[in-house]
Amino acid sequence: MIFFDNVSKVYSNNSVALQNITLRIQPKEFVSIVGASGAGKTTLLRLLLREEEPTSGKVMLDGIDVSDVKRRYLHHVRRRIGTVFQDYKLLPMKTAYENVAFAMEVAGKSDEEIHEDVPQSLDIVGLGDKADHFPSQLSGGEKQRVAIARALINRPDVILADEPAANLDPINTWEIIKLLQKINSLGTTVVLSTHDKEIINNLDKRVIVLDKGIIQSDKENGKYLL
Amino acid sequence: MFTTFKRILKAGSLSFVRNTWLSVATVLVMSLMLFVMGNLIFVSAFAATALKMFQSKIDVTVYFTTDAQEDQILAVKKEIEAMPQVSGVNYMSKEQAFTDFRDRHKDNTFIASALDEIGTNPLEASLNVSAQDPASYGAISDFLVKKNYPIVDKINYFENKDVIERLSSIIASVRGAGAIIALVLAFVAILVTFNTIRLAIYTVREEIGIMRLVGATQWFIRGPFLVSGVLYGLSAATVVTLFFFPMTWMASPKVALLLPGFDLFHYFLNNFMQFFIVMLGSSIVLGVVSSSIAMRKYLKI
Numbered sequence: 001m002i003f004f005d006n007v008s009k010v011y012s013n014n015s016v017a018l019q020n021i022t023l024r025i026q027p028k029e030f031v032s033i034v035g036a037s038g039a040g041k042t043t044l045l046r047l048l049l050r051e052e053e054p055t056s057g058k059v060m061l062d063g064i065d066v067s068d069v070k071r072r073y074l075h076h077v078r079r080r081i082g083t084v085f086q087d088y089k090l091l092p093m094k095t096a097y098e099n100v101a102f103a104m105e106v107a108g109k110s111d112e113e114i115h116e117d118v119p120q121s122l123d124i125v126g127l128g129d130k131a132d133h134f135p136s137q138l139s140g141g142e143k144q145r146v147a148i149a150r151a152l153i154n155r156p157d158v159i160l161a162d163e164p165a166a167n168l169d170p171i172n173t174w175e176i177i178k179l180l181q182k183i184n185s186l187g188t189t190v191v192l193s194t195h196d197k198e199i200i201n202n203l204d205k206r207v208i209v210l211d212k213g214i215i216q217s218d219k220e221n222g223k224y225l226l
Numbered sequence: 227m228f229t230t231f232k233r234i235l236k237a238g239s240l241s242f243v244r245n246t247w248l249s250v251a252t253v254l255v256m257s258l259m260l261f262v263m264g265n266l267i268f269v270s271a272f273a274a275t276a277l278k279m280f281q282s283k284i285d286v287t288v289y290f291t292t293d294a295q296e297d298q299i300l301a302v303k304k305e306i307e308a309m310p311q312v313s314g315v316n317y318m319s320k321e322q323a324f325t326d327f328r329d330r331h332k333d334n335t336f337i338a339s340a341l342d343e344i345g346t347n348p349l350e351a352s353l354n355v356s357a358q359d360p361a362s363y364g365a366i367s368d369f370l371v372k373k374n375y376p377i378v379d380k381i382n383y384f385e386n387k388d389v390i391e392r393l394s395s396i397i398a399s400v401r402g403a404g405a406i407i408a409l410v411l412a413f414v415a416i417l418v419t420f421n422t423i424r425l426a427i428y429t430v431r432e433e434i435g436i437m438r439l440v441g442a443t444q445w446f447i448r449g450p451f452l453v454s455g456v457l458y459g460l461s462a463a464t465v466v467t468l469f470f471f472p473m474t475w476m477a478s479p480k481v482a483l484l485l486p487g488f489d490l491f492h493y494f495l496n497n498f499m500q501f502f503i504v505m506l507g508s509s510i511v512l513g514v515v516s517s518s519i520a521m522r523k524y525l526k527i
Contacts, residue, residue: 049439072444079441089436106442108230154441
């Protein structure tokens with residue numbers, strides 16, 4: 001469902017972020033992309049979101065060439081992908097409920113639908129009772145969970161998590177990863193980018209190792225060996 | 227669809243209201259421009275009325291020498307009446323002229339005593355020629371001049387014509403100057419509104435980033451800024467139109483002194499709808515144009 005077809009990304013000052021990446025991700029997979037900082041993990045995810053465009057090659061999402069979509073229709077692509085980032089990217093002036101609802105408002109959903117779905121989403125991530133808290137009143141782990149609730153709200157095909165636990169302590173890290181596993185088990189493809197060895201080795205899922213823009217290995221039940 | 231529109235409306239209005247002082251400043255500058263434009267409209271109306279009034283006062287008056295005989299004058303009158311462009315000729319004898327003059331200045335003792343001093347009637351008889359079409363006065367006057375009647379002292383068309391031409395050109399320059407001032411102010415208003423929207427975009431840049439990520443359409447992101455632009459225009463038009471109510475009411479009597487028969491306040495009231503629509507139209511266009519330019523430059527989506 002996600003297909004990187006010989007994708008390369010070179011930045012204008014001749015720095016090569018990705019080189020000839022060919023990679024397929026099937027629906028309902030849980031894939032981890034690992035590598036040192038600067039290996040190209042974030043670039044890969046940004047290409048999928050069309051935050052960047054490939055220098056060569058094609059990025060396909062369900063048969064659609066993401067890099068070829070007109071700017072006007074990009075929103076359709078982006079609504080099918082839920083994103084979770086290291087810095088949460090929550091709106092500070094909105095409550096947890098409002099942050100999640102925002103994603104639905106943007107998608108043109110009615111107030112009734114929002115009223116129904118948002119509490120559910122917050123429940124899935126275990127924040128049902130903190131719906132009216134502002135981000136400043138939440139811990140890092142809770143903030144990330146709000147971000148995940150938001151990522152889930154429009155029932156995306158795939159969740160991209162870019163180092164979601166990088167700013168969290170080990171326990172919260174585990175909570176978040178468990179949450180992502182739960183979401184995956186419910187049928188959503190999850191693509192996780194991380195440089196945390198422990199997470200990878202404990203997940204026992206497909207691992208793609210990136211180094212200097214090239215796929216070093218791609219194994220089911222992979223391990224991150226340094 | 228409608229929900230989305232409502233949300234865009236709400237976001238735009240919120241932005242307008244939250245940046246209160248900024249919005250006030252922007253609306254003020256726009257109002258200034260509209261104010262000048264409004265005055266231009268009034269000046270135009272005033273000038274048009276004045277011109278018409280003067281034009282209706284154009285006529286050709288033929289003055290005869292004091293020793294001209296009445297039958298000679300009446301003969302000339304017949305000739306003039308025969309001209310096809312002439313709609314009528316009015317004869318005023320020198321006696322009549324004298325009586326009128328004395329009556330008009332009866333409160334002026336100096337003139338009254340001067341008249342008594344002179345003893346004889348210094349005024350001349352005259353024929354006042356009216357034409358069907360004001361354009362033909364020139365031809366009529368030329369004709370009479372060429373005729374060179376010996377008893378004719380002077381024909382005063384050219385003096386009036388001169389005044390009227392001068393008046394027309396003054397009016398044209400005032401209109402032109404006013405238009406330039408209005409244009410300059412429009413430019414300033416655009417700049418100020420542009421800056422305000424730019425600031426608004428910057429203020430919510432984080433939100434915009436997240437909107438993009440989460441799949442907002444381009445119009446969902448742009449919409450609120452256009453709404454803000456429209457709101458600035460709407461507010462400015464309303465402020466200025468409301469302001470013109472007391473202003474025209476107070477200025478009206480003073481203007482009537484200058485040009486009797488022109489009631490500024492009533493002109494404003496009678497043409498209120500068109501006036502408001504013109505103000506509204508221009509200010510909203512201004513707001514939307516400034517918004518669009520600011521978005522093109524600063525909104526990367």
